Amino acid sequence: MQTDSSFTFVLFGGTGDLSMRKILPALYEAHRAGGMLADSGKIVAVARHIEDRGEYLQWVNEHVKPHVSKNGLDETAWASFLARIEFAKIDLGNPDDFVLLRDAIKDLPGIRVFYLATGPSLFVPICHALASVGLNANSRIVLEKPLGYDLKSSNAINDAVGEIFAEEQIYRIDHYLGKEPVQNLLALRFGNVLFEPMWRREWVESIQITIAEELGVEARGDFYDNTGALRDMVQNHLLQLLSIVAMEPPHSMDSDSVRDEKLRVLRALKPIDPRDIGKVAVRGQYHSGVIRGTAVPAYATEAGVKPDSATETFVALKVEIENWRWAGVPFFLRTGKRLADRVAEIVVNFRAVPHSALGASALRAGANRLVIRLQPNETIRLYCLAKQPGEGMNLASVHLDLAFDQFFREGQMEAYQLLLLDVINGRLALFVRRDEQEAAWRWVEPILDEWKTSTKPPKPYASGTWGPAAASAMLAQHGTCWLEEEN
Structure with a gap:
């Protein structure tokens, strides 16, 4: 470039x-x-x-x-x-x-x-x-980010900035959109006839999007205790990744064509009924535990955090998109601090075959899946079933590595490097438009409002685990589990 x-x-x-x-x-x-x-x-x-x-x-x-x-x-x-x-x-x-x-x-x-x-x-x-x-x-x-604390404060900032700079001059950065696997997801979907026909409710059983961190709040206790995981990660990073995964094919890759399709996804998110928040949203807060052999403190004892804080450090959500492509397909979003590993990934679980002459393993949903790993190693893997060597028709899961970095001599750019070059060269496609941001805030606000007034504290989880058990139970109700639980 x-x-x-x-x-x-x-x-x-x-x-x-x-x-x-x-x-x-x-x-x-x-x-x-x-x-x-x-x-x-x-x-x-x-x-x-x-x-x-x-x-x-x-x-x-x-x-x-x-x-x-x-x-x-x-x-x-x-x-x-x-x-x-x-x-x-x-x-x-x-x-x-x-x-x-x-x-x-x-x-x-x-x-x-x-x-x-x-x-x-x-x-x-x-x-x-x-x-x-x-x-x-x-x-x-x-x-x-963060661009505001809620929809009202976000609009106040955007109104004030918009009086001085035109929308095409404003670059709202979300570094996850600059990661190579996210852009390769667009290439896989829209550049290959192999994937696009399967990218819909008839063939996809569920989709998981996870951004997990091993670190706690570090020296950001004052900031984080007034923010929480829903504002810090879901409203921006996770919903942006969801919109990339679920968007319709744009007519071109110019900035507004891409962002128009992302906006349609955000506007199609099924509104959260406050009465159902307990069924579709899990909030947690880390307690003390051990990560890689090192004891770490509870969130409530971190510097800058109120001892009786009800701020969430973990969020898991079940999300639905009300359109023809995705109706009935659950999207499970998850993010948290002090979890068992540092990982960001998108998991597309395809449906099981409708009938198998090869045994029960071929009838398992998720036997075919696409895993897009954003960090720490950026990889894309396609999982499928193959016959094990030897007697009998015994199937085992194997994967195909879509290791695009091995096919190109130049190394992958870090997300910030690519996005800064896009700013300098005037490319807006990977930046968040104001109406996208408003749609995301509008969708998360009922959850924010309910948690703000709730008398129920966040569910505790030990540092070094994958969060509250309720997050796993939410998936179990749909006959599935988080990827690491299956492995």
Whole structure:
């Protein structure tokens, strides 16, 4: 992916954790690859507690290097990457400082990209300050999650930002959409006649989407205790993955064609009746336990967390889509912290054959399945039944690895690298449009409202397990189980 698009990439929150772990490493990898970033492109980091460019480059050397280049750092490429970086000491709470920013970038070339790697409370003030000095023209703005606390606050942010930037200038980033297996899912479905005829209720028994973490809230207790897993993971990442899995074929891969089809899925989600939330939603909270031999504390004892907190660290949902393709097919969504493993995957369980002359194993739903692993290793596997060697017709599960990385010489891009290149080059397909975001908030709000007023605490689960037993029971009612339980 080569580009001649010149750019000035302004990074707000230039010393923050996200900038150090994800954004600057992704830009470095694009720079090192050669041809992905225009030679004239510049990165302007904005921070308050760094005095000058020299001090900032020292900070980058110390905090970014550990997160780049799994195969080793290229010192020559690193030196030339640092040469791209400029610095502006700006107090984001002082609109007058944005005159300094304007002056610092006025002679820099190309499209301006403003990346807001800050807390959402700063999104609107930053946008107003940019507009006050005329920096909202010929520009793009990237908004990190969380974008609001509920539908009302999300709309307030979008309304304010939308007064300053047009919708086609706004890039609401969800890094899961930049993962190669997610895009390969689109290629599998829409580029191969083999899969598309089977991608429907007649052949699919159920679909599972899991994002599991081994880590707890770490140093984010204050933030997380006011957010919870439903806001932090379901409203954005999980519903975006669901919309990709379930969408109809777009007429092209341009940005609005793809996002129109995702929106149709979100609008077709069966509304949650508050009276049924106990049947289709499980919320849990981790207690103390052991993960990989190390004892870990309960959520309620984490720093920044209220001792009597009812914030959920685990969510499992049964979701239905009310359209012809998916009517009657349950989608099971799950996310949690302090679980048994770090994994993100999509599991498509196909129906059993209607009649088998080969024995009972061929009649098991899920004997044929497609597993799209997003992390930690990005793979796609197709499971089917085959005869075991030897006497008799004994069947065993085997898999075909769709190891696309073995067929291409160039390595896979990290999600942030691909998405940042899309911003620079003006490609919006993998970013969330405002109406998608509103539809997602509208669907989760009844669950949020019910849990906010509920007197029932989250179901406890021991750290290092796969969450509350109720999440497994919910699937058992439909004659199925989570993938790791079957294995």
